[in-house]
Amino acid sequence: MNMMETGGRSGSVDMTHGGGGRAMASLISDLFQRHLANDLLSQGHDATRFEVPAGRLVMSTDGHVISPLFFPGGDIGSLAVHGTLNDVAMAGARPLYLTAGFILEEGFPLRDLERIVMSMAEACRAAGVPIVTGDTKVVEKGKGDGVFITTTGLGVVPDGVDISGDKARPGHAIIVSGTIGDHGVAILSKRENLEFETEIRSDSAALHGLVAGMIDAVPTIAVLRDPTRGGLAATLNEIAQQSKAGMVLDEAAIPMKPDVAAACELLGLDPLYVANEGKLICICAADEADRLLAVMRAHPLGKDAAVVGQVVEDTAAMVQMKTGFGGGRIVDWLAGEQLPRIC
Amino acid sequence: MKYVDEFRDRELAEKLASAIRQEAKPDRKYYFMEFCGGHTHAIFRYGVQDLMPKNVEFVHGPGCPVCVLPVRRLDDAVEIAEKHNAILCTYGDMMRVPGTKQRSLIRAKADGADIRMVYSTTDALKIARDNPDRQVVFFAIGFETTTPPTAVAIRLAKAGSLKNFSVFCNHVLTPSAIQHILQSPEVRELGTVHIDGFLGPSHVSSVIGYEPYEFFAEEFQKPVVIAGFEPLDVMQSTHMLIRQINEGRHEVENQYARVVTREGNEKAQAMVADVLELRSSFEWRGLGTVPYSALRIRDEYAEFDAEKRFELTPKKSREVKSCECPAILRGVKKPTDCKLFGTVCRPDNPMGSCMVSSEGACAAYYTYGRQRAAAPAEEAAREGEAA
Numbered sequence: 152m153n154m155m156e157t158g159g160r161s162g163s164v165d166m167t168h169g170g171g172g173r174a175m176a177s178l179i180s181d182l183f184q185r186h187l188a189n190d191l192l193s194q195g196h197d198a199t200r201f202e203v204p205a206g207r208l209v210m211s212t213d214g215h216v217i218s219p220l221f222f223p224g225g226d227i228g229s230l231a232v233h234g235t236l237n238d239v240a241m242a243g244a245r246p247l248y249l250t251a252g253f254i255l256e257e258g259f260p261l262r263d264l265e266r267i268v269m270s271m272a273e274a275c276r277a278a279g280v281p282i283v284t285g286d287t288k289v290v291e292k293g294k295g296d297g298v299f300i301t302t303t304g305l306g307v308v309p310d311g312v313d314i315s316g317d318k319a320r321p322g323h324a325i326i327v328s329g330t331i332g333d334h335g336v337a338i339l340s341k342r343e344n345l346e347f348e349t350e351i352r353s354d355s356a357a358l359h360g361l362v363a364g365m366i367d368a369v370p371t372i373a374v375l376r377d378p379t380r381g382g383l384a385a386t387l388n389e390i391a392q393q394s395k396a397g398m399v400l401d402e403a404a405i406p407m408k409p410d411v412a413a414a415c416e417l418l419g420l421d422p423l424y425v426a427n428e429g430k431l432i433c434i435c436a437a438d439e440a441d442r443l444l445a446v447m448r449a450h451p452l453g454k455d456a457a458v459v460g461q462v463v464e465d466t467a468a469m470v471q472m473k474t475g476f477g478g479g480r481i482v483d484w485l486a487g488e489q490l491p492r493i494c
Numbered sequence: 495m496k497y498v499d500e501f502r503d504r505e506l507a508e509k510l511a512s513a514i515r516q517e518a519k520p521d522r523k524y525y526f527m528e529f530c531g532g533h534t535h536a537i538f539r540y541g542v543q544d545l546m547p548k549n550v551e552f553v554h555g556p557g558c559p560v561c562v563l564p565v566r567r568l569d570d571a572v573e574i575a576e577k578h579n580a581i582l583c584t585y586g587d588m589m590r591v592p593g594t595k596q597r598s599l600i601r602a603k604a605d606g607a608d609i610r611m612v613y614s615t616t617d618a619l620k621i622a623r624d625n626p627d628r629q630v631v632f633f634a635i636g637f638e639t640t641t642p643p644t645a646v647a648i649r650l651a652k653a654g655s656l657k658n659f660s661v662f663c664n665h666v667l668t669p670s671a672i673q674h675i676l677q678s679p680e681v682r683e684l685g686t687v688h689i690d691g692f693l694g695p696s697h698v699s700s701v702i703g704y705e706p707y708e709f710f711a712e713e714f715q716k717p718v719v720i721a722g723f724e725p726l727d728v729m730q731s732t733h734m735l736i737r738q739i740n741e742g743r744h745e746v747e748n749q750y751a752r753v754v755t756r757e758g759n760e761k762a763q764a765m766v767a768d769v770l771e772l773r774s775s776f777e778w779r780g781l782g783t784v785p786y787s788a789l790r791i792r793d794e795y796a797e798f799d800a801e802k803r804f805e806l807t808p809k810k811s812r813e814v815k816s817c818e819c820p821a822i823l824r825g826v827k828k829p830t831d832c833k834l835f836g837t838v839c840r841p842d843n844p845m846g847s848c849m850v851s852s853e854g855a856c857a858a859y860y861t862y863g864r865q866r867a868a869a870p871a872e873e874a875a876r877e878g879e880a881a
Binding site for chain 1: 498543841
């Protein structure tokens with residue numbers, strides 16, 4: 152679907168769109184249901200009824216607030232779908248259904264809202280997972296930032312799969328599915344005061360297809376996680392702490408686009424802490440790593456997959472790194488936001 | 495990444511490491527102060543210390559712009575934003591530095607003050623143009639590197655007759671700080687700080703040139719090597735320092751010749767001189783009051799001087815009592831000598847300025863290097879068991 156099909160919608164969100172009256176009903180039917188249509192959503196109930204398969208279910212919810220709303224490689228709509236699908240997929244689950252809650256700020260252009268909803272619809276179609284129920288609220292101007300979207304996902308875990316952040320063991324291999332930092336740099340390149348020219352696009356993507364192939368090949372994967380906020384560094388520290396094990400990374404093996412490295416260099420940021428939205432970290436037995444890598448590299452979202460380090464014995468659960476330069480350093484948690492250096 | 499990877503090359507690093515091992519005499523120790531936080535950051539981030547022989551040690555200097563700003567000036571900045579309701583524009587590094595009672599700019603912002611992080615003085619000027627009804631103040635800090643952009647902003651404000659823009663000027667000078675350290679009792683008489691030579695500033699020297707260091711290399715008989723910020727720069731400069739010492743020389747050498755000249759950037763210097771002038775003295779965190787070590791805005795540009803535009807109340811500013819930042823900034827103590835280090839004081843809850851910026855010695859130690867502090871303890875324990 153392209154932008155022409157929005158029919159040049161004009162006007163903006165006002166308080167009546169959240170008031171429960173006719174304006175709200177028409178917003179829902181004209182915009183949300185029109186683009187997101189599926190049998191379950193069309194039930195039109197507050198609570199949607201559906202069948203669930205036998206087995207273990209997982210559920211995940213994620214609020215999406217991002218500035219700017221539209222960025223190279225995606226927008227808040229596609230991100231809200233991908234983000235939650237990925238959280239479900241990182242449990243090794245096959246996502247089944249999504250829900251979406253919108254908080255709209257008074258004055259938000261309906262044209263932009265439609266663009267976002269169409270992007271969500273496209274992401275759902277590509278992923279094969281429907282949005283089955285939703286909610287809309289409107290807040291007064293100044294009390295929101297255009298639009299906030301909360302999505303919840305439900306998925307089913309295949310039998311025999313037991314993936315968890317506390318399962319990393321000394322000797323395990325640490326795999327990253329591709330280049331790091333793309334999303335964060337794409338966002339920064341469009342921030343006010345900071346606009347710079349780059350070809351980098353957000354890596355925002357739904358990873359459950361890649362994960363399904365990985366689990367087929369190696370059902371004994373120990374840990375899967377998507378390094379979103381806080382980047383590779385924060386996610387590895389989380390896993391290290393949950394598993395009570397240390398990690399040693401090899402800086403030279405970490406895949407990174409030269410543009411991302413250059414942008415981070417220029418801004419004084421460390422790419423290890425920059426967000427990703429279409430990458431995963433996989434920890435598995437060392438002798439399964441090659442088989443996993445082969446499966447991952449055969450998938451478009453895993454073509455740059457690489458082993459970047461290994462899990463080691465360490466009661467302090469530190470993540471350390473052999474630098475490309477030949478020395479060693481810690482890769483610590485990030486304190487607050489990354490702030491650029493002065494000198 | 496072209497023009498960067500070349501300066502982080504592992505093979506060259508190994509070659510330099512072996513040259514340093516050959517040059518350094520095993521029967522003595524070498525202590526070099528890296529003046530700039532940029533060097534401190536490079537040493538830790540790339541693990542340069544791991545490539546050095548045990549008898550070559552880096553002493554971290556005070557060249558971290560946010561680290562040396564005294565608490566009172568930060569409290570003044572908060573007052574400008576809060577009491578005078580101005581938009582305060584600041585470089586990002588400054589945001590988390592704790593002021594009196596741990597009050598940082600980020601905290602003041604959360605309480606409603608209009609504080610904005612900018613990447614350049616141009617951003618601050620734009621904010622002033624976009625908000626003609628508000629006073630906009632640029633919180634100018636830093637060494638000679640960041641001084642020219644401040645001078646340019648003031649000149650542009652004057653040329654554009656900007657009535658709502660001013661600068662809270664806290665620019666400090668590198669040579670006077672180095673001289674102050676060399677004259678300190680710790681170095682001269684007590685011998686508690688051992689400094690055999692300096693890794694000289696890189697970006698600062700691109701502006702001021704390396705001529706200003708010639709006086710004290712001679713006067714204090716300490717070699718200075720102007721060193722770039724890349725890890726290979728640091729290693730090569732260290733090699734040059736060791737060689738000077740072994741040969742009994744104490745000269746200013748320029749490793750960073752791809753950028754730095756003896757005269758520096760004379761155009762930038764002229765612009766700074768047009769707008770700013772020497773203060774007779776200025777307080778530094780750690781170093782105390784240092785004569786002729788900072789700049790203020792000249793009378794011709796007084797209308798852009800925030801210190802003249804706003805009446806700032808005298809304050810009893812206070813740092814956290816047991817914070818060792820002052821001694822660490824003078825090289826007297828190491829971060830691990832501070833009892834707050836890693837316990838109460840961490841990058842996510844800094845008690846002192848050295849734990850805030852990644853150029854600060856404490857933050858660099860904590861973030862990149864604390865595994866080294868743990869390792870010797872384990873070694874000692876093992877040795878103890880063996881005995």
